[in-house]
Amino acid sequence: MNKFKKNMKEIYENVNTNGLNIANILADHNLLVKKYKKVIIQPTALLIDPSKIFIGEGSWIGSYSNLRPVNNKIIIGKNVLIAQMVSIISDQYDYKNIDLLIKKSLIKGKDVVIEDDVWIGTGSIILPGVNIGKHSVVGAGSVVTKSIPQYCVAVGNPAKIKKRYSFKLKKWFKYSLLIKLFFKLNIL
Ligand SMILES: CC(C)(COP(=O)(O)OP(=O)(O)OC[C@H]1O[C@@H](n2cnc3c(N)ncnc32)[C@H](O)[C@@H]1OP(=O)(O)O)[C@@H](O)C(=O)NCCC(=O)NCCS
Numbered sequence: 196m197n198k199f200k201k202n203m204k205e206i207y208e209n210v211n212t213n214g215l216n217i218a219n220i221l222a223d224h225n226l227l228v229k230k231y232k233k234v235i236i237q238p239t240a241l242l243i244d245p246s247k248i249f250i251g252e253g254s255w256i257g258s259y260s261n262l263r264p265v266n267n268k269i270i271i272g273k274n275v276l277i278a279q280m281v282s283i284i285s286d287q288y289d290y291k292n293i294d295l296l297i298k299k300s301l302i303k304g305k306d307v308v309i310e311d312d313v314w315i316g317t318g319s320i321i322l323p324g325v326n327i328g329k330h331s332v333v334g335a336g337s338v339v340t341k342s343i344p345q346y347c348v349a350v351g352n353p354a355k356i357k358k359r360y361s362f363k364l365k366k367w368f369k370y371s372l373l374i375k376l377f378f379k380l381n382i383l
Pocket of ligand 1: 316
């Protein structure tokens with residue numbers, strides 16, 4: 196283990212108060228390139244614990260992106276474009292027990308799933324339990340707190356659907372309450 200990785204491991208073990216052992220912290224880029232064949236991972240992307248990160252071929256992980264599974268998994272399909280400075284977070288502290296320091300509380304959360312052919316705009320944050328459906332787009336700077344269906348464009352904080360593709364009419368629709376209802380009723 197090189198000195199930098201050793202220091203990081205020690206720092207993490209010292210601050211870590213709930214028994215996590217993030218031994219794979221900062222897997223070096225050459226190891227990532229070997230592990231994720233047919234995936235482009237830009238050198239400054241940070242993949243914490245690659246044993247919990249699954250990426251399909253043809254996908255791209257942009258500079259300074261931060262993929263951070265602890266107890267849960269991050270599952271990324273094929274041909275997914277993750278732009279720069281995107282954070283994908285699958286875990287969080289259980290702050291609701293007020294008798295425990297938050298940093299000593301359980302880590303919970305849920306897997307994040309990003310289906311094939313999704314594009315996530317720069318600076319976005321994807322939170323635990325979110326599923327982003329095939330060929331959907333997340334606008335730059337969005338915070339995705341809830342799942343997004345397939346073939347949608349979602350933007351903002353919290354991310355809301357702005358456009359959705361109808362296979363029936365073969366066109367994109369600007370999303371509104373009425374259009375949402377039509378999709379629900381299978382009219383679109
Ligand atoms: C999401 C995106 C693809 C939408 O493109 P588009 O379909 O041309 O969208 P439009 O310009 O028609 O915008 C539709 C609406 O969403 C809003 N919007 C678009 N992108 C937004 C964003 N990132 N955050 C908040 N609102 C956004 C627009 O203001 C517009 O709102 P309105 O309907 O109230 O007027 C684009 O805006 C975007 O964010 N691209 C990401 C770019 C990027 O990160 N590149 C990294 C290199 S890989």
